[in-house]
Amino acid sequence: MKYLTIRYIDKKIELSNSNPLILCIENKEFLYHFLMYLYNDFSSKEDLISIYEDGEKKENEKAISFISNLLNLDVNTKKNINALYKILKSSYSDYLKPKLKEINDKYKSIVDEIILDFELKLISNNEIKEDDIFKMLDLRFEDASFNLLEKFLNYVFVTSELQNIKVFFVLFGLKFFNEIQIKQIIKEASYKDISFVFIEDSIIDKNSDFNTIIIDDDLCNLA
Numbered sequence: 001m002k003y004l005t006i007r008y009i010d011k012k013i014e015l016s017n018s019n020p021l022i023l024c025i026e027n028k029e030f031l032y033h034f035l036m037y038l039y040n041d042f043s044s045k046e047d048l049i050s051i052y053e054d055g056e057k058k059e060n061e062k063a064i065s066f067i068s069n070l071l072n073l074d075v076n077t078k079k080n081i082n083a084l085y086k087i088l089k090s091s092y093s094d095y096l097k098p099k100l101k102e103i104n105d106k107y108k109s110i111v112d113e114i115i116l117d118f119e120l121k122l123i124s125n126n127e128i129k130e131d132d133i134f135k136m137l138d139l140r141f142e143d144a145s146f147n148l149l150e151k152f153l154n155y156v157f158v159t160s161e162l163q164n165i166k167v168f169f170v171l172f173g174l175k176f177f178n179e180i181q182i183k184q185i186i187k188e189a190s191y192k193d194i195s196f197v198f199i200e201d202s203i204i205d206k207n208s209d210f211n212t213i214i215i216d217d218d219l220c221n222l223a
Helices: 028-039 078-091 093-117 130-136 148-163 179-190
Strands: 002-006 009-015 021-025 049-053 056-058 064-067 167-171 195-200 211-215
Touching: 009 211, 021 028, 028 064, 064 148, 078 093, 078 130, 078 148, 093 130, 148 179, 179 195
Parallel strands: 021 195, 021 211, 064 167, 167 195
Antiparallel strands: 002 009, 002 049, 049 056
């Protein structure tokens, strides 16, 4: 069981795989600080949120991903690419070692010829390493979809797989997805034990069956 605690809400909030949490923050100042807290990778003097799974508190950086802009949804984030390279380096280490030796031997031979031919004295001590290969080739994920729903699900699934993220905070998701699309997102993500918190500044659909919590202008919880 996963649950969430939020400053100003004096209770544990269950994070269900089958029902998203709609967090409506009407207080503009708190909304700003809350979003900055997420945007800056949970950097703050005091935690505004905490994630628990089976009673154990998780590190926010390892448990949560913040999707701040659905208009610029790029699966090839720095965190995803670094995680990809780490997995590839570990999985293909035995394969890469002899290949890299061949490359470095050739690289050294070329450099040695240049050093001998050049009039001024030169030295070179660098080697090409596993990470260098991936970076030079600009290895990344293909994401050619122009459909926002497909791009969103691809981003969530790739990020979850690479970083083992199980909770996604999404800013203003209900302004881009209707209830039918949200239910489709929840259905597909539930198979991977993924939960969502949609952050809004106002209630869009008062008749929605989704779990909704409101923090009003007086910082009172109206759940």
